[in-house]
Amino acid sequence: MASFSSRGPNFLAPEILKPDITAPGVEILAAWTGASSPSGLEWDTRRVQYNIVSGTSMSCPHVSGIAALLRQARPEWSPAAIKSALMTTAYNLDSAGGVIGDMSTGKASTPFGRGAGHVDPNRAVDLGLVYDAGAEDYITFLCSLGYSDDQVAIFTRDGAATNCSAHAGSSVGDHNYPAFAAVFSSKNNKVITQRRVVRNVGGNAEATYNATVTSPAGVRVAVKPRKLRFSVAQETQEYEITFTRAAGSVKEAYTFGSIVWSDGEHTVN
Structure with a gap:
């Protein structure tokens, strides 16, 4: 990870992991505008067709292009899918088999640096399960953050259809996002439960996925059910994951774990 x-x-919403993902963004050879010099300095009169650039501005087009190709390959998928x-198909190990490093610390990166991992377009087009979300899911998410009807209507452009009271009791952590973050404090409860819905988009209509959990240090993680059985394509199944903090056992501000669903052919991280 670049520094x-x-x-x-x-x-703003610590239950939602950020960043989402990482992609190539260091010393990228790309087309360059003739309206500016390669250095961007006023006194530089050079003009080039290509330039080598680093930055998230180079990483973003990689992900955007991959998303466009996925949309072409799977036109029925929503942006959330x-x-x-x-x-869920990103990888976290480098070419030497170690966790992707972080140049800012000189140590292994964490999900707060690499997000879900490094994008892997070939795996993304052939996966088994997706976490989908529609407009109503995002309205629920905004309401759970404490926004008023009028504030949410700025996003929906339809004030008459916005009623946060209908989403009372909703939790930010239940947003159908393809990652989990349990936020504990000295004052809140020691048990947090979050729910997710996954859709079977693999090539096999009938499939059974088993969960493998790596618990964060000082936290017990339980998945229910640990086995998801699908009988038809596009079928959805719901599961919940419960995080239980062990008293006095968490010494770090942040600890990380993982949950992996696999049917033997597809792996969903």
Whole structure:
């Protein structure tokens, strides 16, 4: 991970992992505008067709292009499904088999640096499960953050259809996002439960997925059910994951774990 790359956590909604994903963004050879010099300095009169540039501005087009190709390959997928496909098929190990490093610390990166991992377009087009979300899911998400009907209507452009009271009791952590973040404090409860819905988009109509959990240090993680059985394509199944903090056992501000669903052919991280 480049030292200049943005870092998490998400301070506005800490239950939502940020960044989402990482992609190539260091020393990228790309087309360059003739309206500016390669250095961007006023006194530089050079004009080139290509330039080598680093930055998140180079990483973003990689992900955007992959998303466009996924949309072409799977036109029935929503933007949320495409995002899910990219995140749940990303990889976290480098070419030497170690966790992707972080240049800002000199140590292994964490999900607050690399997000779900490094994008892997070939795996993203052939996966088994997606976490989907529609307009109503995002309205629920905004309401759970405490926005008023009028504030949410700025996004929906339809004040008459916005009623946050209908979403009373909703939790930010239940947004159908393809990652989990449990936020504990000294004052809140020691058990947090979050729910997700996944859709079977693999090539096999009948499929059974088993969950493998790596618990964060100091936290017990339980998935229910641990086995998801699908009988038809596009079928959805719901599961919940419960995080239980062990008293006095969490010494770090942040600890990380993982949940992996696999049917033996597809792996969803």
